[in-house]
Amino acid sequence: MAATDRLAAFTAAALALPGMVAAQGLDLSPEAPAIDSGYSNYQESNGRMSVQAFQNDASLRLGEDVNFRVNSTLDFIGGGSNPMNLSQIGGASPTFYWGRNNNYGRKYGELELSQATQGPQRGRQGGIHDQRLAIDGALSVALDDLTLGVAGGNSTEWDYISNFFNLDARWDINRKATTLAAGFGYASDTVWADGGNQGRIHQQYTDGTVIGGDKNTYQGLLGLTQVLDKNSLLQVNLTVANSSGFLSDPYKSAWVNDVPAVRSPSRRSASARAAPDMSTHSGASGGSPEPSPSPVPAPDQPAEVPATPVNTFCRQNVPFSFQVNLCADTRPGSRIQSAVLLRYVRNIPELDAAALHLDYRFYSDDWNVDSHTFEAGWLQPLPYETLLTFRLRYYTQRSAYFYQTVYDHPTADGLYSSDYRLASFGAVGGGLQVNKTFFGMLQIGGGVDLYQRTQGMGFMGGTGSHVDNFSFALYSVNLNLKF
Amino acid sequence: MTKRVIVLCCHLALLPGCVQTVAPWERGALAKPQMALVPDVQHSALMLHTYASKETSSAGYGVGGGGCGCN
Amino acid sequence: MGSPCHLILYAETETEARAVAREAIGEVQVLEARYSRYRPDSLLSRINAQAGSKTGVVVDDEMAALLDYARTCYEQSDGLFDVTSGILRRAWNFAGDRLPEPRDVEALLERVGWNKLRWERPVLRFEVPGMELDFGGIGKEYAADRAATRCLERGITAGVVNLGGDLRVIGPHPDGTAWEVGINHPREPGKLLATLSVRSGAITTSGDYERCISVDGRRYGHILDPRTGWPVQGLASVSVAASHALIAGSACTIAMLKASDGPEWLRSLGLPALWMDLDGRIGRHEAGPVERPETRPL
Numbered sequence: 001m002a003a004t005d006r007l008a009a010f011t012a013a014a015l016a017l018p019g020m021v022a023a024q025g026l027d028l029s030p031e032a033p034a035i036d037s038g039y040s041n042y043q044e045s046n047g048r049m050s051v052q053a054f055q056n057d058a059s060l061r062l063g064e065d066v067n068f069r070v071n072s073t074l075d076f077i078g079g080g081s082n083p084m085n086l087s088q089i090g091g092a093s094p095t096f097y098w099g100r101n102n103n104y105g106r107k108y109g110e111l112e113l114s115q116a117t118q119g120p121q122r123g124r125q126g127g128i129h130d131q132r133l134a135i136d137g138a139l140s141v142a143l144d145d146l147t148l149g150v151a152g153g154n155s156t157e158w159d160y161i162s163n164f165f166n167l168d169a170r171w172d173i174n175r176k177a178t179t180l181a182a183g184f185g186y187a188s189d190t191v192w193a194d195g196g197n198q199g200r201i202h203q204q205y206t207d208g209t210v211i212g213g214d215k216n217t218y219q220g221l222l223g224l225t226q227v228l229d230k231n232s233l234l235q236v237n238l239t240v241a242n243s244s245g246f247l248s249d250p251y252k253s254a255w256v257n258d259v260p261a262v263r264s265p266s267r268r269s270a271s272a273r274a275a276p277d278m279s280t281h282s283g284a285s286g287g288s289p290e291p292s293p294s295p296v297p298a299p300d301q302p303a304e305v306p307a308t309p310v311n312t313f314c315r316q317n318v319p320f321s322f323q324v325n326l327c328a329d330t331r332p333g334s335r336i337q338s339a340v341l342l343r344y345v346r347n348i349p350e351l352d353a354a355a356l357h358l359d360y361r362f363y364s365d366d367w368n369v370d371s372h373t374f375e376a377g378w379l380q381p382l383p384y385e386t387l388l389t390f391r392l393r394y395y396t397q398r399s400a401y402f403y404q405t406v407y408d409h410p411t412a413d414g415l416y417s418s419d420y421r422l423a424s425f426g427a428v429g430g431g432l433q434v435n436k437t438f439f440g441m442l443q444i445g446g447g448v449d450l451y452q453r454t455q456g457m458g459f460m461g462g463t464g465s466h467v468d469n470f471s472f473a474l475y476s477v478n479l480n481l482k483f
Numbered sequence: 484m485t486k487r488v489i490v491l492c493c494h495l496a497l498l499p500g501c502v503q504t505v506a507p508w509e510r511g512a513l514a515k516p517q518m519a520l521v522p523d524v525q526h527s528a529l530m531l532h533t534y535a536s537k538e539t540s541s542a543g544y545g546v547g548g549g550g551c552g553c554n
Numbered sequence: 555m556g557s558p559c560h561l562i563l564y565a566e567t568e569t570e571a572r573a574v575a576r577e578a579i580g581e582v583q584v585l586e587a588r589y590s591r592y593r594p595d596s597l598l599s600r601i602n603a604q605a606g607s608k609t610g611v612v613v614d615d616e617m618a619a620l621l622d623y624a625r626t627c628y629e630q631s632d633g634l635f636d637v638t639s640g641i642l643r644r645a646w647n648f649a650g651d652r653l654p655e656p657r658d659v660e661a662l663l664e665r666v667g668w669n670k671l672r673w674e675r676p677v678l679r680f681e682v683p684g685m686e687l688d689f690g691g692i693g694k695e696y697a698a699d700r701a702a703t704r705c706l707e708r709g710i711t712a713g714v715v716n717l718g719g720d721l722r723v724i725g726p727h728p729d730g731t732a733w734e735v736g737i738n739h740p741r742e743p744g745k746l747l748a749t750l751s752v753r754s755g756a757i758t759t760s761g762d763y764e765r766c767i768s769v770d771g772r773r774y775g776h777i778l779d780p781r782t783g784w785p786v787q788g789l790a791s792v793s794v795a796a797s798h799a800l801i802a803g804s805a806c807t808i809a810m811l812k813a814s815d816g817p818e819w820l821r822s823l824g825l826p827a828l829w830m831d832l833d834g835r836i837g838r839h840e841a842g843p844v845e846r847p848e849t850r851p852l
Contacts, residue, residue, distance in 0.1 A: 036524070036525045038525050038526070038529070040529055042533065053529060055525050055528070055529065057524075057525055071528070073528075073529075073532075166546045168546065183545065183546040184546060185546030219542075219546040220546070221545060221546045225520070227513060230512055230513070231512050231513070233513055233518075233520075235520055237543055237544070237545070239542045239543050239544075239545075239546065240542075241542055337540075337541075337542045338542065339540070339542035339543030340543065341543035341544060343520050345513075345518050345519075345520060347512040347513065347515065347518055349512065353512065353515055353517070354517070355515070355517035355518050355522070357522070361540070361543045363540035363542060363543065365539075365540075369539055369540070371538070371539075371540040373540065377522075379517035379522055381517065387516075387517065389522070389523070395534070395538060395540075397538060397539060397540060400539070421537065421538060421539045422539055427537075427538070433523070433526070447526075449530065451537075453537070472533075472537075474529075474530075474533065476526065476529065478523075478525060478526065
């Protein structure tokens with residue numbers, strides 16, 4: 001029900017006075033001193049992967065208008081016992097799913113399923129085979145209607161180092177009904193294939209060069225947040241990112257049919273001379289060799305795979321060089337990604353101030369990947385300072401232009417990737433979370449998020465494979481302390 | 484893509500014209516924690532990291548590094 | 555502030571309670587120093603001295619918001635609530651027992667009237683020399699709200715601020731129970747007209763009994779009609795509950811100024827209110843069509 005016009009006039013005039021309400025206006029980043037801790041457990045279907053993550057964040061106020069926030073994440077990436085299903089190799093769709101540190105069997109058709117063969121906890125049944133420590137700090141200074149922020153951090157894994165910094169500015173206009181935001185980010189990453197000893201040994205291609213390289217990413221953001229009415233607001237973000245350098249997956253290989261393989265020592269050397277030196281190509285990450293013409297196999301050649309095959313038309317990872325049909329994951333050396341994010345939040349006063357969140361993102365890059373992400377959230381306040389959160393998500397993407405589940409022939413551009421992340425697919429997800437606040441300052445919560453990727457659920461076109469279908473469950477508990 | 488972004492920008496320019504003015508004291512509902520654009524920052528960061536390592540789209544939510552080695 | 559003030563609050567430790575109380579009291583003292591009409595060095599006194607000049611005076615944001623609020627009161631009361639009327643107190647001595655000379659009051663009335671000042675944010679200018687602003691009916695109530703806000707910002711969720719009978723609740727007792735607020739009977743000292751339960755918001759009371767003079771058996775209260783310069787006659791006491799002491803306080807004063815039309819005006823406002831007229835009739839307006847502080851008359 002609406003207030004009387006008379007009372008509305010008094011209320012408006014009274015609340016225009018400074019200090020009449022404790023929390024005035026729209027504060028997009030409430031930065032009360034707080035400690036947030038979370039533990040989460042990620043389990044992927046068929047034991048493909050499990051991750052335990054410990055997040056510890058703290059924000060503190062350094063004076064009236066200066067805030068500092070530090071975030072840390074420690075992940076332990078463990079393995080399931082079976083990173084690769086036997087049914088996934090051979091047959092019509094021989095796609096490959098090597099996770100990290102998989103040591104493929106020495107003979108075709110014979111799978112060595114153990115993971116973490118060189119990790120601190122060796123063994124077939126899991127154990128830790130990577131860990132990630134990410135720490136970042138952010139400092140923000142409020143100058144009247146302008147908030148300036150600078151942030152930087154580092155993320156380190158056994159096969160990956162990232163150093164990054166960001167600058168951002170927020171400008172409140174229109175009596176804080178509108179907020180404009182601009183941001184710039186730079187990240188310098190190095191990635192390699194962990195060959196053991198906690199990443200100190202780097203895996204190599206068969207030509208002797210180390211798998212991996214550097215990647216530089218520049219990001220820009222423009223944002224607008226608008227209060228629509230007293231119960232709803234809308235945010236629009238535009239981001240553009242330009243990455244260059246090594247953008248391939250250092251562990252993955254793609255299966256290529258009709259390969260110009262050389263199968264005898266004499267012809268091997270001849271063909272090797274004819275093939276370009278792959279290590280000199282820098283245009284594409286991991287090299288972009290010109291394919292050799294595919295020779296028609298002589299009818300008198302033996303059908304079985306020889307003991308020492310040699311591949312001369314594409315770059316191979318040493319662990320996968322036993323099979324001439326396997327080419328190292330090789331992607332373009334640059335990528336431009338842009339996205340539009342729309343966020344809408346609506347308060348439902350009739351339902352105890354429940355909040356409806358609707359997010360939509362359109363993403364597009366110059367690898368011909370387009371994607372749509374739809375997310376919905378419902379946050380329902382309940383008695384006894386309890387908050388129930390429901391989340392739903394749908395995602396679909398088109399495959400990258402060079403992606404194939406299996407390559408019929410060597411490619412002209414020398415690009416190969418059968419990485420399931422570049423495939424065409426759709427995914428649905430949902431989650432449930434309960435939080436309860438004690439004494440107005442301590443919040444404890446727990447929840448679960450489920451995710452199902454299904455080949456048939458996408459609508460963006462492109463290629464993909466149903467054997468890439470998987471699901472995960474992510475269980476999390478959190479503890480927040482506000483001062 | 485470029486065209487689509489430009490069309491959207493035009494709409495944005497019109498946006499402030501069609502929203503009603505909401506005075507600061509009328510924004511009590513908007514200040515509630517469940518109304519924050521990102522209600523649970525920590526959980527959101529975790530999910531974004533997870534999705535970014537399973538899907539190839541990773542942009543739109545802000546600028547910031549610390550991706551994963553999963554490329 | 556010239557009247558008894560209380561600050562009651564619950565905190566984890568006595569140290570914390572004292573620290574917050576110090577801040578809240580400091581807030582009140584700062585506002586008193588700014589807006590007191592009794593202090594020649596106050597911001598209000600300086601503005602009164604300068605606003606009569608040809609160019610007027612530029613005021614700060616807080617003073618500007620107070621002037622905007624004063625204009626709202628003036629408009630919503632059809633000209634009865636007038637921050638320029640305080641000057642009439644020069645003729646009225648409520649500590650004595652004599653009525654003022656009518657021509658003294660007449661003379662002062664020339665300097666009274668919101669329509670005789672130009673308020674164009676941020677410039678204030680008096681068109682008649684010798685005019686004065688007086689934030690009585692606003693300043694004390696605003697201070698109570700500011701003190702409560704400061705406590706809330708420091709994490710105090712249970713407590714009450716009482717500035718000379720203008721009561722602003724910070725929050726209910728820690729167990730959730732309401733504060734019991736007694737409303738004095740305007741004619742029978744020591745007796746209560748009603749007891750109200752308040753969990754949040756504010757309750758203020760205005761009456762003709764607190765500062766008044768009685769001459770020839772007739773009571774002259776301190777609330778003066780800016781049109782006549784004489785005390786209004788109609789209501790003995792008005793209490794209003796609102797989200798803020800400022801709103802409740804100005805509503806009480808306006809209802810008193812409206813005299814016999816006060817109850818009707820309170821209904822049009824839509825806030826819970828309790829009043830007694832000069833004949834001793836008690837009236838009550840319960841629920842307005844608005845979100846209001848929880849009150850439960852006993």
